[in-house]
Amino acid sequence: MRHDPARLHAPAYPWSITMETRYADMDPNRHLNNVAISRFFEEARVRFNWHLLTAGPAISRPRYLVAHVSVDYLEEGHYPGTVDLGYGVLAIGTSSFRAGMAMFQHDKCIALCESVLVHRGETGPAPLPGPLRDRLQAYLFNTGASA
Amino acid sequence: MRHDPARLHAPAYPWSITMETRYADMDPNRHLNNVAISRFFEEARVRFNWHLLTAGPAISRPRYLVAHVSVDYLEEGHYPGTVDLGYGVLAIGTSSFRAGMAMFQHDKCIALCESVLVHRGETGPAPLPGPLRDRLQAYLFNTGASA
Amino acid sequence: MRHDPARLHAPAYPWSITMETRYADMDPNRHLNNVAISRFFEEARVRFNWHLLTAGPAISRPRYLVAHVSVDYLEEGHYPGTVDLGYGVLAIGTSSFRAGMAMFQHDKCIALCESVLVHRGETGPAPLPGPLRDRLQAYLFNTGASA
Amino acid sequence: MRHDPARLHAPAYPWSITMETRYADMDPNRHLNNVAISRFFEEARVRFNWHLLTAGPAISRPRYLVAHVSVDYLEEGHYPGTVDLGYGVLAIGTSSFRAGMAMFQHDKCIALCESVLVHRGETGPAPLPGPLRDRLQAYLFNTGASA
Numbered sequence: 001m002r003h004d005p006a007r008l009h010a011p012a013y014p015w016s017i018t019m020e021t022r023y024a025d026m027d028p029n030r031h032l033n034n035v036a037i038s039r040f041f042e043e044a045r046v047r048f049n050w051h052l053l054t055a056g057p058a059i060s061r062p063r064y065l066v067a068h069v070s071v072d073y074l075e076e077g078h079y080p081g082t083v084d085l086g087y088g089v090l091a092i093g094t095s096s097f098r099a100g101m102a103m104f105q106h107d108k109c110i111a112l113c114e115s116v117l118v119h120r121g122e123t124g125p126a127p128l129p130g131p132l133r134d135r136l137q138a139y140l141f142n143t144g145a146s147a
Numbered sequence: 148m149r150h151d152p153a154r155l156h157a158p159a160y161p162w163s164i165t166m167e168t169r170y171a172d173m174d175p176n177r178h179l180n181n182v183a184i185s186r187f188f189e190e191a192r193v194r195f196n197w198h199l200l201t202a203g204p205a206i207s208r209p210r211y212l213v214a215h216v217s218v219d220y221l222e223e224g225h226y227p228g229t230v231d232l233g234y235g236v237l238a239i240g241t242s243s244f245r246a247g248m249a250m251f252q253h254d255k256c257i258a259l260c261e262s263v264l265v266h267r268g269e270t271g272p273a274p275l276p277g278p279l280r281d282r283l284q285a286y287l288f289n290t291g292a293s294a
Numbered sequence: 295m296r297h298d299p300a301r302l303h304a305p306a307y308p309w310s311i312t313m314e315t316r317y318a319d320m321d322p323n324r325h326l327n328n329v330a331i332s333r334f335f336e337e338a339r340v341r342f343n344w345h346l347l348t349a350g351p352a353i354s355r356p357r358y359l360v361a362h363v364s365v366d367y368l369e370e371g372h373y374p375g376t377v378d379l380g381y382g383v384l385a386i387g388t389s390s391f392r393a394g395m396a397m398f399q400h401d402k403c404i405a406l407c408e409s410v411l412v413h414r415g416e417t418g419p420a421p422l423p424g425p426l427r428d429r430l431q432a433y434l435f436n437t438g439a440s441a
Numbered sequence: 442m443r444h445d446p447a448r449l450h451a452p453a454y455p456w457s458i459t460m461e462t463r464y465a466d467m468d469p470n471r472h473l474n475n476v477a478i479s480r481f482f483e484e485a486r487v488r489f490n491w492h493l494l495t496a497g498p499a500i501s502r503p504r505y506l507v508a509h510v511s512v513d514y515l516e517e518g519h520y521p522g523t524v525d526l527g528y529g530v531l532a533i534g535t536s537s538f539r540a541g542m543a544m545f546q547h548d549k550c551i552a553l554c555e556s557v558l559v560h561r562g563e564t565g566p567a568p569l570p571g572p573l574r575d576r577l578q579a580y581l582f583n584t585g586a587s588a
Contacts, residue, residue, distance in 0.1 A: 023322075024327070026321065028320045028321070034213050042181065050521065066220055068217070068220065071215070169337050171333055171468070171476065332479050362514065363512050364509070
């Protein structure tokens, strides 16, 4: 449960996105629900993947399988208002990569997330295509964590 | 990403619950969405906590803070149909405990989950009350993992 | 807003289904959220459509477009516990039909729903196939409302 | 099912809000799910109610009960992208009011919604307070529909 302190600072993330919270993201405790927070990380992941496709010359659209997601809940989040999601690539493997995300509200980190995305070929995991790998490199998280 | 093989078998879990999937649990890929799977684990967690309260003489109702949730997605899940969730306590600490869950469909393990629940006092984490701790002991996961 | 009193009684519905509520169906008011109640009606609609396909010899699977849904919220619904959904066909038109549903908890009607489903052909609304129409007839709501 | 044509035009609504769609708003048909569309209308309703409180000198915060929601689904909605929600008061009664909403994507109306909100006192419906009533008047839908 100890976190890399670098992961708690929004500017450390090479890509970010701001999202509106919704009334429906709250649970009976009147703060942002844990699973709703996972939804925000899902959305950031999907948007980053779209972003990557359009961040240069056309590359073929990869299919991913989300193999792992872990979330550390650090602070309560609130509605209404926006949240800022930071995204960085933590490590690039042969057929998968690990993404690190953080969710901020009023500049405070309220949750950290790690996801492992496996590149999916016709019959199972397949090597990350070179152009995709190159593009992922450009979004490595600042501390340069390696696989 | 290596899993304790014991965690993949439904009978190893001291508590379990069967739930119906919903149409809304599917995503555009037509299988159970990753975050929807996290919703099932949330539901199992909530139900287990209720179960624990009623599993013996009255004890005061604890308040928890979910500090950590990690999920490994092993297989695709499908709608319609039921899923079986197994629940076991992996480790009991001073003011928190770690729960291990697994989700099965047609006897196949489709996802594993670990959650850390922190017992919440008025001003922050507080020691698990003795009666609650005793009760948690009865649901330790079979392999007897320790903190 | 006046309701046909017959619509408030569970036995009047020719088809029904029981569903478990989930923690996530509650909103900050700690009762079942309005939109979550719409989710239950969606689930009943989907399940009834599946049921219809298997309620006799094979018929081709129709595609529907949901054109209209209205819900009257009569009483608060609660978690945990089950809800019972009743379903009846209120009227059968040329290319669409109108379904009436009701949601009960502890035998009290907490919400009523009307849905209009349009049968969808390749280029737009298409006449309901005869075998499907015949099958729908068997589930007409008791008071025999007509289009 | 015939709609007031005035309801299909975004500029006719005295209040509006733009929202981001989410990946999770899609269903297996890969377009915005019907119930997810109801979620957007819920969000617009909640936001309008907040807006109303802050649209002038402080008034006491009313509690509402949503008694009725109906939605007409006119066109498919898509992800990613934004949707625009228009909101107008259609009619003001003694203890309730009726709101008309519309959802637009790329300037096309994809859904219409009517909601009835009942002002809730300690023991049941209660007359709309004068200051609230005055404020609602300012948001009457252009065609000036009456109760």
